[in-house]
Amino acid sequence: MWVESVRLRNFRNYFAEDVSFSPHINLIVGSNGEGKSNLLESLFLLATTKSYRQAHEKDMVFIDRDNFYVSGEAVLQGNIKHTLEISYSQKQNKKQAKVSGVPVVRLADFIGILNVVCFSPDDLNIIKGAPGLRRRFLDILLSQIDRVYLSVLQQYGRVLRQRNECLKAVQRGRMRPTEIWPWTEQLATLACQVTERRFKAVNELTTSYAAISKGINQGKENLSLKYMSSLVKNSHLYTPIEVTESLQRRQTEEVARGITTIGPHRDDLFFLINGLSAADYASQGQQRTAVLSLKLAELEYMYKVTGDYPILLLDDVFSELDQKRRQLLLATLSDRVQALITGTETLEWPWSGDREYCNIINIRQGKVI
Ligand SMILES: Nc1ncnc2c1ncn2[C@@H]1O[C@H](COP(=O)(O)OP(=O)(O)OP(=O)(O)O)[C@@H](O)[C@H]1O
Ligand SMILES: [Mg+2]
Numbered sequence: 001m002w003v004e005s006v007r008l009r010n011f012r013n014y015f016a017e018d019v020s021f022s023p024h025i026n027l028i029v030g031s032n033g034e035g036k037s038n039l040l041e042s043l044f045l046l047a048t049t050k051s052y053r054q055a056h057e058k059d060m061v062f063i064d065r066d067n068f069y070v071s072g073e074a075v076l077q078g079n080i081k082h083t084l085e086i087s088y089s090q091k092q093n094k095k096q097a098k099v100s101g102v103p104v105v106r107l108a109d110f111i112g113i114l115n116v117v118c119f120s121p122d123d124l125n126i127i128k129g130a131p132g133l134r135r136r137f138l139d140i141l142l143s144q145i146d147r148v149y150l151s152v153l154q155q156y157g158r159v160l161r162q163r164n165e166c167l168k169a170v171q172r173g174r175m176r177p178t179e180i181w182p183w184t185e186q187l188a189t190l191a192c193q194v195t196e197r198r199f200k201a202v203n204e205l206t207t208s209y210a211a212i213s214k215g216i217n218q219g220k221e222n223l224s225l226k227y228m229s230s231l232v233k234n235s236h237l238y239t240p241i242e243v244t245e246s247l248q249r250r251q252t253e254e255v256a257r258g259i260t261t262i263g264p265h266r267d268d269l270f271f272l273i274n275g276l277s278a279a280d281y282a283s284q285g286q287q288r289t290a291v292l293s294l295k296l297a298e299l300e301y302m303y304k305v306t307g308d309y310p311i312l313l314l315d316d317v318f319s320e321l322d323q324k325r326r327q328l329l330l331a332t333l334s335d336r337v338q339a340l341i342t343g344t345e346t347l348e349w350p351w352s353g354d355r356e357y358c359n360i361i362n363i364r365q366g367k368v369i
Helices: 036-048 121-128 131-145 147-171 177-216 240-249 251-257 284-306 323-333
Strands: 002-011 014-020 025-029 067-076 080-089 094-099 116-119 223-228 268-273 311-314 339-343 358-364
Touching: 002 036, 014 036, 025 036, 036 067, 036 080, 036 116, 036 131, 036 311, 036 339, 036 358, 116 284, 121 131, 121 284, 131 147, 131 177, 131 268, 131 284, 147 177, 147 251, 177 223, 177 240, 177 251, 177 284, 177 323, 223 284, 240 251, 268 284, 284 323
Parallel strands: 025 339, 025 358, 116 311, 311 339
Antiparallel strands: 002 014, 002 067, 067 080, 080 094, 223 268
């Protein structure tokens, strides 16, 4: 899949701009603060309805305006074209999306039409940062390729909030402990569905992750991934009944704390180097290799599931890779993947002969120049 062009209206520092892309490599060049990341953000928005920088919609509206509008001409599998539109009004605090002119009933229906893999400097925190970052990585990946996952995840979030409210109500003596049980049962079923899907995805991801990282570090280390779940013991995923029982055994403790202590909202993804925790042992360079491998594995995994390569968004990370890793990255892309790569003018780009293959987009103050 690829995006032919985007139309930006009052989006970030783009007042009114249309940008066309090549189906292969697009270099987005400009000085700091000109709008390179904003352009990538607009594509991420068209794929996921959200910002990869975890920004709120109101921050994406051009200063002093009320609403933004972003649309993209996407070419999907089988050469099918779709116009994807997303708009947000600050006054109404409402986001709306359309697919080829037809409004979607739920925003969730919009997610996954366009798929992206995004790699930005913040992703380097994936290994050493909080577990929430790693869960978010899995959630964004799975939400794009598995409609059921997104729906189950949203339900899980809702039931979890309700159950935690109940735990607090019991704690304050406003509810009887048995009134939590229906929530516990619902939560257990959804928790198993979320966990099972994450578990399966990580198992599949880790095979290409190991192979890709071997290529990058010339087989020096063995990199692997492991999904650590509170609902898995000796590779056996608890059944909903077992989760319910486990939650009921913890109920007194959970009432005292006012939170649900097991479930996919507490799980983690472990990065291992030669079987040891990368969070504790990995050097800066090793972390970079691990995250790059992870993103490339994500690309392959999405391809395997959907039969189509997602669009690769590389924000600022290209300049941070050494020449060998850059070349490897470009070789991996070959002509199968549309990539949008940002960099400052000073960067020495590693390709020379194949200029037609590579579209250069110069950005200054929210305009293509
Ligand atoms: N809602 C908004 N309205 C207007 N301008 C905005 C808005 N949000 C951000 N900006 C502006 O956008 C610019 C930042 O854009 P962006 O993050 O895309 O820069 P960049 O080209 O990626 O820079 P760098 O090379 O430093 O990463 C800043 O000048 C900022 O003031
Ligand atoms: Mg930037």
